[in-house]
Amino acid sequence: KAGVTQTPRYLIKTRGQQVTLSCSPISGHRSVSWYQQTPGQGLQFLFEYFSETQRNKGNFPGRFSGRQFSNSRSEMNVSTLELGDSALYLCASSPSDPTDTQYFGPGTRLTVL
């Protein structure tokens, strides 16, 4: 089985722009979670999607949003980028919910200049 894939792997944007990151889960997995990893804040939960519905959301501003498609692929969007949004964004998939084993992708490294 192919693992979780994330595109792009690296991204450079400037402040004020918006960005869309993509995540393809393992085939058959219906739950997709997103995390932000920074040296200062560590790993923080952004949101989780299941069957095209956002099931849970972390404590991030509304500039961070996401969606899930019928094939379980997910995208997250960050609007009006700030310098502090520079981070590694990780996507994880699991069969039905995060209490199952979550499989992580390699992440997208976003740099905001």
Next chain:
Amino acid sequence: AQSVTQPDIHITVSEGASLELRCNYSYGATPYLFWYVQSPGQGLQLLLKYFSGDTLVQGIKGFEAEFKRSQSSFNLRKPSVHWSDAAEYFCAVVRENNDMRFGAGTRLTVKP
């Protein structure tokens, strides 16, 4: 309130020595507990998890962890560390609303 605490930011051990990485959680109900490892530039890989039952959990790569409810701990152990174990280790808990909270991580350095 912090859900997961990893008190050691950085640990150095000699190759072949034993290892214990500490993890404490603050959570009222029976938690779902996990240990993940992250190598540089990589995503996270699950080492082991605890949901219920036997409090000593065996994982991959020779790791094990013990759940101690009385101490709210879930420490990760390995009897003999290999140089390839050098990485960052994260303890995590899944709360009732299904979001996963991670500890700050412990970076492991292995001396030859």
